[in-house]
Amino acid sequence: MSLIVYTVASLFTATALLVFRRPRLALRDPLTASTCVSIFLGGLCFFCSAPVTLGAVNDLTRIPNFGAPMTYSVISAYSASLLILLINWRGGPAERVRRQAVRVITVYSLVITAVITLFALADAPAERLRDLDTYYANTPYMREMIVLYLVGHGACALITIYVCLRWSREVTGILRVGLRLIMAGLAVDVTGFEGAKLTAVAARWAGHDLDRLSTGLAPRAAALGALLCAAGFVLPRLLPAALAQWHSVWDYRALGPLWAELRGVPTAPKPAPPRWLLPRGRLYYRELRILDALLALQSRCDGRVREAAYQRARAQGSPPGEAHFVAAAAMVVDAARQARRPHPAESAGPGGTDRLHTALFSDTRELVRLARALAGSSVVEAARRGAARTAGG
Structure with missing residues (x-):
């Protein structure tokens, strides 16, 4: 007993x-x-x-x-x-x-x-x-x-x-x-x-x-x-x-493709997150680094790429909301591709910076949708290869 x-x-x-x-x-x-x-x-x-x-x-x-x-x-x-x-x-x-x-x-x-x-x-x-x-x-x-x-x-x-x-x-x-x-x-x-x-x-x-x-x-x-x-x-x-910690685990993993795309973008150095952090804290650090990278890309974001990607997504049957994230992801991929080039960046051209806000998502759910569009859209893959810029020109 x-x-x-x-x-x-x-x-x-x-x-x-x-x-x-x-x-x-x-x-x-x-x-x-x-x-x-x-x-x-x-x-x-x-x-x-x-x-x-x-x-x-x-x-x-x-x-x-x-x-x-x-x-x-x-x-x-x-x-x-x-x-x-x-x-x-x-x-x-x-x-x-x-x-x-x-x-x-x-x-x-x-x-x-x-x-x-x-x-x-x-x-x-x-x-x-x-x-x-x-x-x-x-x-x-x-x-x-x-x-x-x-x-x-x-x-x-x-x-x-x-x-x-x-x-x-x-x-x-x-x-x-x-x-x-x-x-x-x-x-x-x-x-x-x-x-x-x-x-x-x-x-x-x-x-x-x-x-x-x-x-x-x-x-x-x-x-x-x-x-x-x-x-x-x-x-x-x-x-x-x-439950919040559990959801943070899934969101952290869902943001993986977006972070992999932006990891090479030069930003201000940040300390690595402590190993004892719970999933919610790790998610916060990942979001912070992603947003820093997106801000660093503002001069390279080209509204023409976004518009061309949006039209392609709509032509493939994507609803307007989904096409919006696909277009933003295509523009981010194109800007990140430019940032990784060793020579000076190309000018964003007309309509570039005024479209920057479409690539900046402070809400976790929007960042996750952006990451999923980046990982699963053929339109974004075309932008990654540079085809979207050609279509926009």
Whole structure:
């Protein structure tokens, strides 16, 4: 059991580090900070509840079962962090968000204080690492402590489900998916963890033994529910960034033909991009170099080449939008061909520089379309061989 619990705790820790990858920015953003705190406390709940950890804490403090109020306090803090995270995620006026967060902190601080106080008043000399909830279900003060932490965590789950249900009706897309994952995780938590624990405790009150629900079903349900909740909170924050990086990989590769064509154009020297850059950063560097090369070609761009290429593309059946990029690519290829010549460049001639703007595309999608036209058009290939200039003359 400890291995399973530690594995879940490690997953939570890794997720928290992933969200908290930029500490300075994260601390300035209440939503990111509360997300990290919530995920970290979720992992700490599982770490503290492992029998190995409980035994070590009991031995260290020399207080039998001291790990129980510690774990219950962490669970209560985790419940509070979920509500605070939901408050920050929902947003609104800063004063209202702060006021609601203070209320949650106050309530769960009282719960934690009560848990510790009840444990101090209770008589629980026998160390129980796996079945404390049921073993001490009829012990004064321990009974109240157990019920208190379960009710506090259950109330948090039900409130969060209610808020997420209402909110999910107002939003769409990845945010709705995240809210549904949170509701699914909390539903598993309420039915699997809370339900199993309370049923086992109530069975002890009635003189029956259903401890297997508390020691077997409840921990597994808690792990599954917590992982679903963490995914629901993290997915809307990380998935858009991950998709942006993935799209950057494809855009970077799509710009390869254009960069290969312009690589030999003399420009101001630029430092090589760091190797640790993510795909989005590498795409930025490639776009920057391409735009620098296009600017360097402005005196060589010939509007006659563009016009001839446009007419050829239209004659081949290309729609106006596609023909526009084909013509611009032909003009860029012709200018790059001139730039690679060892002798002085030819004059662009009439209509040259006033067409330069057609070759300058600051938007990534337009640069990609330009690169695809350059790589796949027979008209551009003709310009590369110099046939377009002849037709234009």
